[in-house]
Amino acid sequence: xxxxxxxxKFRVLKTGQSMTLLCAxxxxxxxxxxxxxxxxxxxxxxxxxxxxxxxxxxxxxxxxNVSRLKKQNFLLGLESAxxxxxxxxxxxxxxxxxxxxxxxxxxxxxxxxx
Amino acid sequence: xQNIDQPTEMTATEGAIVQINCTYQTSGFNGLFWYQQHAxxxxxxxxxxxxxxxxxxxxxxxxxxxxKGYSYLLLKELQMKDSASYLCAVTDSNYQLIWGAGTKLIIxx
Numbered sequence: 001x002x003x004x005x006x007x008x009k010f011r012v013l014k015t016g017q018s019m020t021l022l023c024a025x026x027x028x029x030x031x032x033x034x035x036x037x038x039x040x041x042x043x044x045x046x047x048x049x050x051x052x053x054x055x056x057x058x059x060x061x062x063x064x065n066v067s068r069l070k071k072q073n074f075l076l077g078l079e080s081a082x083x084x085x086x087x088x089x090x091x092x093x094x095x096x097x098x099x100x101x102x103x104x105x106x107x108x109x110x111x112x113x114x
Numbered sequence: 115x116q117n118i119d120q121p122t123e124m125t126a127t128e129g130a131i132v133q134i135n136c137t138y139q140t141s142g143f144n145g146l147f148w149y150q151q152h153a154x155x156x157x158x159x160x161x162x163x164x165x166x167x168x169x170x171x172x173x174x175x176x177x178x179x180x181x182k183g184y185s186y187l188l189l190k191e192l193q194m195k196d197s198a199s200y201l202c203a204v205t206d207s208n209y210q211l212i213w214g215a216g217t218k219l220i221i222x223x
Contacts, residue, residue, distance in 0.1 A: 042118065042213030043157075043201070059210075090156060099144040099205045100164065105156035 002026055006091050006106035013081045013113045021076040021109050023091030031096035032074040033058075033103070034066060036087040043090070049074055050096060081113045116140045118214035120202050125220045126192055134187045134200050134217045142207020148176050148187045149201040151216065157201055160187070189219075197221045 004025045013019055023032065034046040045058030049068040063085060065077045078085060091106040118138045126132040138146070145164040149157035163169055163178035163185060175188040187200055199216040206212055 040122075040215055042203075042215050044213075045211070099209060100162050102147065102159040102162065103149075103157070103211075105158070107156050108154075 004091060004093055004104050004106040006089075006109055008109060009107065010110045011112070013078075013111065015082060015113060017081050018077070018079050019081065019111075020078075021089055021091075021111075023074045023076070023093075023106055025072055025074075025091075025093045025104075027093060027104065028071075029093040029095055029104070030071075031094050031101075032068065033092045034064070034074065034076045035090045035092060036060065037090060037108075038087050046076065046089075083113045085111065086113045087111060116206060116212050118202055118204060118212055120200075120214040120217045122215070123218045123220065125222060126189075128192055128194060128221055128223050130192050131188065131190050132192060132219065134189070134219065136185045136187070136202035136214060138183050138185075138202070138204045138212070138214075140183075140204050140206040140212055143180060144205040144207065144209060146176075146178055146185050146205075147201075147203045147211075148185075149203065151199045151201060153198070160200075192221050194221050194223070 007022050033048040035043040044060045047066040049055050052071040055066045067075045089109045092103040094101040120136050148160040151157040161176040168177045173190045178185045199218045201216045202214040204212050
């Protein structure tokens, strides 16, 4: 079992370019999340999904879009990248339902926007 | 606003004990997590506390005081592999997970 797989691991974009980050999980988890991690700050939630076909905004959703067409996949899109979106992006999953459910993270994507 | 405070960096010696503190001010409380994150890697789950008291798991223990808005992670018999960042996160009354910025722990021989 691979767990939670993120692609790509690294990417460099020019301002205004677009890209999609893919998160795939084989844990049969209902809940999936996209976070960004910046130096000196806690993880910040971008968007999340509580099941196939559903998405919701997190703390910092502006400039990002998501889709959850299949239960195992959660895509994060940047339509027009900006330097402020330079960050490390993590996908995470859990069973949801209970507040004690721990998160399982993907290995992260280092994104630089020039 | 909601806030979680942790020391930015701590240094300890191999074989010793270290305590990493976390204080929180959140709108409600539904549990507190500790995660470990090695440099360049993803966070991994360490512990979960929802009731006051100490939870022990091998060399790691986590303590919670809800009345004081305070938790600590205690690491015993430190090993070089424990060099990592330790993230504190609280679930608030809206079931949103609020993260601290993390404490970078440096272990010296």
